[in-house]
Amino acid sequence: xxxxAGAFALTLALALSIAQVALSLTGxxxxxxxxxxxxxxxxxxxxxxxxxxxxxLMHAFVVSxxxxxxxxxxxxxxxxxxxxxxxxxxxxxxxxxxxxxxLTGFGAAVAGLGRDLPRGLRAMTVATQGLLGAVFLAYTVFxxxxxxxxxxxxxxxxxxxxxxxxxxxxxxxxxxxxxxVGMSVVFSLAVAALVEGRVDxxxxxxxxxxxxxxxxxxTVGITLGAxxxxxxxxxxxxxxxxxVENASFMxxxxxxxxxxxxxxxxxRGALTGWTVFLALAAxxxxxxxxxxxxxxxxxxxxxxxxxxxxxxxxxxILGVTAGLGFTLFAWRAxxxxxxxxxxxxxxxSALVMNNILLAAxxxxxxxxxxxxxxxxxxxxxxxxxxxxxxNLTFTPLMVALLVxxxxxxxxxxxxxxAQGVVQRxxxxxxxxxxxxxxxxxxxxxxxxxxxxxxxxxxxxxxxxVTEIAERTRAFxxxxxxxxxRLTGLPRGAWxxxxxxxGLGIFVLGAVFETTWKIEAAEALPVGGGLDVGAYHxxxxxxxxxxxxxxxxxxxxxxxxxxxxxxxxxxPERRTYTTGGQTTSEVGLCYRGASHIYLVLGERRDGGTYLxxxxxxxxxxxxxxxxxxxxxxxxxxxxxxxxxxxxxxxKERAA
Amino acid sequence: xxxRLLLAALAxxxxxxxxxxxxxxxxxxxxxxxxxxxxxxxxCLVCQNESIDDSEADLARDLRQIVREQVKAGKDEAEIxxxxxxxxxxxxxxxxxxxxxxxxxxxVPFLVAIAGVTLLFVRLRNRxxxxxxxxxxxxxxxxxxxxxxx
Numbered sequence: 120x121x122x123x124a125g126a127f128a129l130t131l132a133l134a135l136s137i138a139q140v141a142l143s144l145t146g147x148x149x150x151x152x153x154x155x156x157x158x159x160x161x162x163x164x165x166x167x168x169x170x171x172x173x174x175x176l177m178h179a180f181v182v183s184x185x186x187x188x189x190x191x192x193x194x195x196x197x198x199x200x201x202x203x204x205x206x207x208x209x210x211x212x213x214x215x216x217x218x219x220x221x222l223t224g225f226g227a228a229v230a231g232l233g234r235d236l237p238r239g240l241r242a243m244t245v246a247t248q249g250l251l252g253a254v255f256l257a258y259t260v261f262x263x264x265x266x267x268x269x270x271x272x273x274x275x276x277x278x279x280x281x282x283x284x285x286x287x288x289x290x291x292x293x294x295x296x297x298x299x300v301g302m303s304v305v306f307s308l309a310v311a312a313l314v315e316g317r318v319d320x321x322x323x324x325x326x327x328x329x330x331x332x333x334x335x336x337x338t339v340g341i342t343l344g345a346x347x348x349x350x351x352x353x354x355x356x357x358x359x360x361x362x363v364e365n366a367s368f369m370x371x372x373x374x375x376x377x378x379x380x381x382x383x384x385x386x387r388g389a390l391t392g393w394t395v396f397l398a399l400a401a402x403x404x405x406x407x408x409x410x411x412x413x414x415x416x417x418x419x420x421x422x423x424x425x426x427x428x429x430x431x432x433x434x435x436i437l438g439v440t441a442g443l444g445f446t447l448f449a450w451r452a453x454x455x456x457x458x459x460x461x462x463x464x465x466x467x468s469a470l471v472m473n474n475i476l477l478a479a480x481x482x483x484x485x486x487x488x489x490x491x492x493x494x495x496x497x498x499x500x501x502x503x504x505x506x507x508x509x510n511l512t513f514t515p516l517m518v519a520l521l522v523x524x525x526x527x528x529x530x531x532x533x534x535x536x537a538q539g540v541v542q543r544x545x546x547x548x549x550x551x552x553x554x555x556x557x558x559x560x561x562x563x564x565x566x567x568x569x570x571x572x573x574x575x576x577x578x579x580x581x582x583x584v585t586e587i588a589e590r591t592r593a594f595x596x597x598x599x600x601x602x603x604r605l606t607g608l609p610r611g612a613w614x615x616x617x618x619x620x621g622l623g624i625f626v627l628g629a630v631f632e633t634t635w636k637i638e639a640a641e642a643l644p645v646g647g648g649l650d651v652g653a654y655h656x657x658x659x660x661x662x663x664x665x666x667x668x669x670x671x672x673x674x675x676x677x678x679x680x681x682x683x684x685x686x687x688x689x690p691e692r693r694t695y696t697t698g699g700q701t702t703s704e705v706g707l708c709y710r711g712a713s714h715i716y717l718v719l720g721e722r723r724d725g726g727t728y729l730x731x732x733x734x735x736x737x738x739x740x741x742x743x744x745x746x747x748x749x750x751x752x753x754x755x756x757x758x759x760x761x762x763x764x765x766x767x768x769k770e771r772a773a
Numbered sequence: 774x775x776x777r778l779l780l781a782a783l784a785x786x787x788x789x790x791x792x793x794x795x796x797x798x799x800x801x802x803x804x805x806x807x808x809x810x811x812x813x814x815x816x817c818l819v820c821q822n823e824s825i826d827d828s829e830a831d832l833a834r835d836l837r838q839i840v841r842e843q844v845k846a847g848k849d850e851a852e853i854x855x856x857x858x859x860x861x862x863x864x865x866x867x868x869x870x871x872x873x874x875x876x877x878x879x880x881v882p883f884l885v886a887i888a889g890v891t892l893l894f895v896r897l898r899n900r901x902x903x904x905x906x907x908x909x910x911x912x913x914x915x916x917x918x919x920x921x922x923x
Contacts, residue, residue: 320917354827361822386917387910417822459910463897475889483882490869490878498874503816505824505867512882519886532914534905641795729794 125175126266132168133256135161139249147242155242159230166227177207186272195278197668205289212265221300243311278697287347295340299405301333306402313451318391323384334374335752342745353703353718355733360509362417365488366408373401376477389458403441462534469527476520483512525582547585551578572630579623614755621747628740637734642727652734669693674719690719712739808844
């Protein structure tokens with residue numbers, strides 16, 4: 120009964136989304152506030168209806184109602200509650216429903232929070248958001264109904280892919296989808312602005328909070344995914360340049376470019392066309408990501424819940440919506456103002472360089488992901504594009520971006536002073552060189568790229584600190600004055616500093632971990648041991664354990680250093696009773712920012728167990744850095760100047 | 774982490790050639806390290822986008838054995854890779870070749886960057902202002918509460 124109510128609510132949501140489009144459009148054309156208001160009401164209604172459908176599906180998962188096909192295929196009554204809840208979005212159908220929930224949720228948010236947008240722009244935004252909602256809801260209702268019943272319900276479900284039974288992965292999709300779909304608002308605002316013929320500083324200011332919110336969510340979502348891959352796949356790696364990872368990384372790169380170009384549009388009225396283009400591209404890449412992940416056109420280590428026939432439908436949706444957006448852009452963009460002039464050495468130029476390099480990086484990731492498909496379609500030859508390709512193309516582009524980064528915020532608008540910037544950055548430069556030399560002196564083996572990478576990380580971090588020091592005139596005015604300036608800094612400034620600082624921390628961790636990780640593996644009898652770096656690892660015991668829906672060998676591993684105990688961990692090798700897959704639960708031992716990473720492998724003849732041990736120096740920074748970046752986004756978002764509507768009041772005052 | 778600790782942690786393990794599985798490992802650490810280097814560039818053909826360095830599949834194990842045998846026999850990386858591509862096609866290598874067919878793949882990223890920079894400079898040369906911010910622009914920026922980036 121509840122499932123039927125949910126299915127009905129889903130259909131209702133589709134109807135309401137269509138009404139949202141019709142009412143908002145009519146409201147816009149007739150300049151009727153009540154009609155446009157009704158459109159906003161429909162947006163809110165559509166969100167509530169999807170929420171009801173989502174709750175119904177979650178209920179079916181929680182009570183293990185196997186008469187619902189989706190639950191029967193993806194759940195199991197023995198699964199712990201958290202994973203039954205997370206199972207709601209673990210399947211194709213469920214994840215598309217989550218997508219729709221986010222899409223209508225953002226639609227309702229625009230309708231509710233966009234009170235200060237000009238009436239026409241607001242109506243067009245709500246209409247576009249409704250159109251996107253209607254398209255994806257139609258797809259969900261007609262091609263991927265998550266609440267369809269089975270005529271003969273099974274007694275037990277077929278369970279979720281056991282790799283997904285993990286807390287980080289349970290919460291990873293909601294963040295990721297909020298990020299992906301948050302870009303839809305930016306897309307809708309861009310379409311509305313093109314229709315209205317109004318792209319200016321104020322518009323750019325309205326776009327920013329939405330882009331920031333989506334970007335922050337996406338940052339956290341990708342980080343959670345990387346952390347999951349790190350400790351769940353049991354290879355010690357965290358980023359594989361896998362198509363599914365790339366699919367989430369492309370919208371992130373575009374959104375990052377958008378955040379920076381929107382600043383130029385807002386502050387200086389320049390780059391308007393480019394900013395609109397990026398606003399359209401960000402959500403287009405999100406949809407491309409959904410298509411790549413869900414259609415299974417690419418083989419991936421993360422390919423779950425794949426369905427090729429539905430992939431075609433998703434491709435059509437992508438083609439039509441993105442195609443319409445970009446056609447509109449091609450038609451209207453020439454009418455956009457060209458904006459202010461600026462010198463080659465200026466803040467504007469620095470931000471344009473940021474955008475060029477991010478665009479080239481996105482092109483790299485896009486090509487690396489799709490080229491095998493294109494090449495095979497055209498010539499029939501299959502090729503692989505793996506991590507070495509990205510190391511040779513993406514990395515140099517990114518290094519160029521990171522080397523330039525600290526200079527950007529120190530340059531003046533319109534016409535900057537290169538000499539002055541160098542003067543202000545010399546301390547940071549010394550710190551960077553010092554960090555590199557320290558690595559050269561202290562860390563073995565000597566590796567040139569690792570040392571340069573450490574210097575780059577030091578450069579980013581000291582550059583971010585320099586920027587704050589410059590703003591507060593630290594060491595040049597009395598401390599009290601510096602403190603006053605420091606506390607008076609707008610949150611937007613802090614947000615930027617945190618984002619850049621987080622990036623530096625990430626670079627430091629990524630470089631250190633990839634360059635100086637140590638790996639050791641031995642087939643150990645119980646009581647045996649092996650050395651990894653300065654640490655000794657001993658396998659004290661292996662016991663069979665029965666989990667809720669798996670059987671496991673649980674190892675007791677003690678880590679010592681020079682005979683002193685460091686930590687004890689219990690890695691597991693699990694065999695799931697339904698399906699029979701095996702997974703590893705890694706044992707992680709934290710030493711400062713570094714990890715000792717322990718994997719218990721299969722049982723060998725003679726009662727030995729394959730034990731893999733990794734020393735992953737500074738690995739925590741890889742995940743800490745992006746979290747700080749995401750936090751920076753949220754701090755920036757809390758800036759009162761960025762709240763909706765402030766832009767318009769300022770513009771009026773102008 | 775303090776540098777000295779790090780130093781201690783890394784001392785004496787300068788070139789520990791670890792292996793994914795001791796049962797497969799070559800006795801000579803230098804050869805083993807070379808084999809591992811090659812593994813990372815070889816695709817496990819039956820897996821979902823994993824290198825044979827990562828994969829536990831039987832085929833990956835067989836490929837590892839082939840590569841190790843050839844390393845042991847003294848063949849160099851290029852020879853081993855040629856052997857693999859002759860047998861399995863270019864698909865088996867994770868690094869796409871620098872061939873005409875892959876021109877766009879390798880070229881476009883840098884082309885985008887170069888085109889962008891060129892466009893920027895052409896635009897700027899034609900329209901470079903010779904003044905700093907006008908009082909009006911400065912006032913507008915100040916009102917926008919100056920120079921925040923996101």
